[in-house]
Amino acid sequence: MNNNSYVISIIPQLKDNYSYIISSNNNKNAIVVDPADATSILRFIKDKKLSLEAIILTHHHSDHTSGILGILDEINVPVYSPNKQIDGTTNLVTNKDKINFSFISFDIIATPGHTLDHIVYYSKLGKILFSGDTLFRLGCGRVFEGTYEQMFTSLEILKNLNDETEVYCGHEYTLNNFKFLQSIFTDMKELELIKEQILKQLKNSNFSIPFNLGKEKKVNPFLSTNSSYYQEYKQNKKFDDFEMFSHIRDLKNNY
Numbered sequence: 001m002n003n004n005s006y007v008i009s010i011i012p013q014l015k016d017n018y019s020y021i022i023s024s025n026n027n028k029n030a031i032v033v034d035p036a037d038a039t040s041i042l043r044f045i046k047d048k049k050l051s052l053e054a055i056i057l058t059h060h061h062s063d064h065t066s067g068i069l070g071i072l073d074e075i076n077v078p079v080y081s082p083n084k085q086i087d088g089t090t091n092l093v094t095n096k097d098k099i100n101f102s103f104i105s106f107d108i109i110a111t112p113g114h115t116l117d118h119i120v121y122y123s124k125l126g127k128i129l130f131s132g133d134t135l136f137r138l139g140c141g142r143v144f145e146g147t148y149e150q151m152f153t154s155l156e157i158l159k160n161l162n163d164e165t166e167v168y169c170g171h172e173y174t175l176n177n178f179k180f181l182q183s184i185f186t187d188m189k190e191l192e193l194i195k196e197q198i199l200k201q202l203k204n205s206n207f208s209i210p211f212n213l214g215k216e217k218k219v220n221p222f223l224s225t226n227s228s229y230y231q232e233y234k235q236n237k238k239f240d241d242f243e244m245f246s247h248i249r250d251l252k253n254n255y
């Protein structure tokens with residue numbers, strides 16, 4: 001993504017993880033999100049002649065943090081994290097904190113569920129969300145440490161952000177999530193169109209990221225949508241929104 005003042009570059013990591021580098025067009029400063037592999041991050045920074053300003057982290061899982069120490073060996077920068085146990089943490093951040101970098105600011109939103117320490121980074125001005133392993137395209141993170149209630153509440157908070165928000169998540173799980181969607185809402189009219197859009201984006205860039213939150217609200221089965229297929233399914237099973245979320249999460253766990 002490219003607005004006038006900064007660029008967000010997608011840096012694939014490990015098997016299907018994404019790290020991101022946000023870099024300023026004006027001062028060449030950069031911020032790295034969830035680095036797993038220091039070598040690829042350092043190479044990108046060097047190639048583009050960027051000056052790293054900070055590392056920001058969404059949660060403690062090693063596939064989002066294993067690159068930190070390798071980066072710090074080369075460049076000494078602050079590490080913003082929600083958990084002081086994470087290697088290299090210098091700045092502990094928590095719900096409702098605001099962090100101001102030289103070219104972008106983020107609101108911190110706590111989204112426990114996948115892990116208890118999970119946070120996301122939201123730029124209200126840039127309409128950008130780094131959602132880590134809380135919200136994926138057509139999916140959400142597995143509930144490892146928190147409760148289903150926590151994950152449901154976290155997703156409800158994200159659902160209320162600006163519809164124009166572009167979401168950058170922690171993994172490329174989209175095609176698998178699409179197959180799951182297809183398996184539960186077999187009659188959904190939009191399936192072909194959704195598939196077409198995903199395949200087109202993958203063909204153009206190799207990534208199905210970023211995705212638009214407003215569109216996602218209509219199709220992601222974990223976001224308690226108002227769409228007719230979702231409501232119909234829920235009513236047939238006599239579920240409220242939370243029961244529907246739990247049911248879909250259980251189905252996905254065993255998919």
Ligand SMILES: [Fe+2]
Pocket residue numbers: 059061114133
């Ligand atoms: Fe994770």
